[in-house]
Structures are given as structure tokens and as C-alpha cells.
Amino acid sequence: MTPGWPLSSGEAVRACTTLKALSITGALLPMAELLDSSVRLDLSGRGLGRVEMGIAAQLLHNNSSLQVLKLSDNPIGQFGMETLADAVAHARPPLTEAHLGNLGIRSGQQVQRFLRALRHYRAPLRVLDLHGNCLLPPLGDEIADPQLWLQSTPETDDFNEWCDTTLAALAEVCNLLETPGNQLTRLVLSHTMESPHPDTSPARRSAGTVLEALRNLAVRRLCAALGSEHCALTELSLLEFGFTPEDVELLGPPLRRPSCTIHSSEAQRVGHAPAPAARRGGRPHLRQGRRASDGRGARVRAAHGRAGTAGALDEP
Numbered sequence: 496m497t498p499g500w501p502l503s504s505g506e507a508v509r510a511c512t513t514l515k516a517l518s519i520t521g522a523l524l525p526m527a528e529l530l531d532s533s534v535r536l537d538l539s540g541r542g543l544g545r546v547e548m549g550i551a552a553q554l555l556h557n558n559s560s561l562q563v564l565k566l567s568d569n570p571i572g573q574f575g576m577e578t579l580a581d582a583v584a585h586a587r588p589p590l591t592e593a594h595l596g597n598l599g600i601r602s603g604q605q606v607q608r609f610l611r612a613l614r615h616y617r618a619p620l621r622v623l624d625l626h627g628n629c630l631l632p633p634l635g636d637e638i639a640d641p642q643l644w645l646q647s648t649p650e651t652d653d654f655n656e657w658c659d660t661t662l663a664a665l666a667e668v669c670n671l672l673e674t675p676g677n678q679l680t681r682l683v684l685s686h687t688m689e690s691p692h693p694d695t696s697p698a699r700r701s702a703g704t705v706l707e708a709l710r711n712l713a714v715r716r717l718c719a720a721l722g723s724e725h726c727a728l729t730e731l732s733l734l735e736f737g738f739t740p741e742d743v744e745l746l747g748p749p750l751r752r753p754s755c756t757i758h759s760s761e762a763q764r765v766g767h768a769p770a771p772a773a774r775r776g777g778r779p780h781l782r783q784g785r786r787a788s789d790g791r792g793a794r795v796r797a798a799h800g801r802a803g804t805a806g807a808l809d810e811p
Contacts (some may be wrong), residue, residue, distance in 0.1 A: 529554040535563040548575030552582040561588035567596035573605040580608035592622040600628035603664030610667035624683040630664045658716045669720035685734035710737030721749035731760040
């Protein structure tokens, strides 16, 4: 099957308006919904791969009314994500919800085009779910010395340059949060800082060092975006995003903003039942569970306060 086959077949089935369903590799495409330019499209968990997504994307080229897209738990990978990005950029639908978790994405560059397309035509996005997709770059010799990232701060041009080039997809998310008038209220970035290829790091330094620096960079960039006056989030999920107990204190300033709208947030690590996150007395409350693999397992609460420290540690 040639790489261009999904595209050409998509054009063919687009002309067949009586087709109700299509199965090529075993996964079933709901053709009626795709051909009818539905406002809501739920393709989650159907086992769609690159072939099916290529066909679906060709049909989505004509859907300028799509508002809710549920595509989670389908291994569409890089090719599928690229065809989806092209379709969205062409149709420019008024997308309000994009559920794109666990799509077999292995680096942030593979999802950047989709996010950039949404931001460029100012889609009225309210919900963005990217859980389970790796937003890290491929680890290789082209990555600069991580110590340079650790020495930079969000106030420096170098910092933003590192983010835009190294954490391209996350930078797009942060740019969206900082865009005046954006409507994004729910963001899910759980398990997006886990590398699917940890053994490909440069020989001159360990993969662990690079990953730690990348996660530190990601945490600081995200916290800077959460502190933007234009951030309108009310729900935020960051399970296994890379927060250490020390990093949670970076959430203090954003949560102390008088205009902060976040009332539910999660940054708990694997190994414990989810700790509740709620707004207490009108103040956002974030809780992080014990780290499963080491001894730095204090529960951390970064509460919205007017004075004092940004966070408090509750030792078990």
C-alpha cells in the first residue's frame, strides 16, 4: 500500500454519498457521519491507523461545521496527525473540543502543525486533551546542552527560543493560553513528558539528564503561560507531567493571580489514588501525590493565597 493511497482513496469515497461504513484494515470508519459533515464526530477507540485517518482526513477537508472531535485511543501516528492538520487548516471548522489522547505520537513536532493551524485561524477551542502523547523532541545530537536551558529564565529571549524550537507543541499550547480572547477552559497534558525512545540520547550525556532538563523547561514554560492575564483555564490535568515537589511552588504565582479562574487541577504521580483537587473558599487547590519511585513523597498543596509561601508540604 503506497503512502499516497489513503489520500486518493479518500477522494474516491468522498464522491460515494451512499456509503455507510468502510473497513480496510479491520477498523470501521463511520462514513455516514464523515460524509454528512457532522457537528460532532466521535471516532475514539475504534482502532484507526494511518490509513483510516488518511481517508477520514480527506472527508474532513469539506467539513467546515465540525465543533467536537473525539479521536482519542487510535494509533494514527505522525502520518495521521499530519493529514488531520491539513484537513483542519483547509476547512477551518469552529472546533470547540479536540480530544486527541493516546494517538501514538512520538514527538512534539508531530502534533505542532495541528495546534498551530487551530491558533492561526483562531478556532474557538474550549477543550484540548493531548494526554498520553509524547510532546518531547526526539533525543539526539541536535539537542543543545541542557545546562543552557537550566540557566535561562522565562524573562529571557533564549528561554523562549529553547521552548519554541525544542518543545514546539507545548510552546503552541502556551502561546494559545497567552492569546488575548482565547476561550480554552480545559487542558489535559497528563503523561506528555514521557519519552518513547529514552535510549537514543547522545553518548556524551545520559538520557536522564536530558529528560530532566526538558521537563524542567516544560514546567517553567507552562507556569509562565498559566500566569498570563489571558489564561482562562478552569480545569488543568498534569498527571506525570514532570513536576517535582519543588516545581509545584512555581504554580504559586499563577494561582495567586486575582483573575485566576482555575478551580480544578491535578499533578499527582503514578502509584497513588488520585487526590482531590477542588476550590476551597473560592481558591484553587492543587494536590500532588507521592512519587512512586523515590523518597521525595510529600503531598504538596499549592494554594491560592494572598501572603506567605507559594506552597506547603504535608509530610505523610
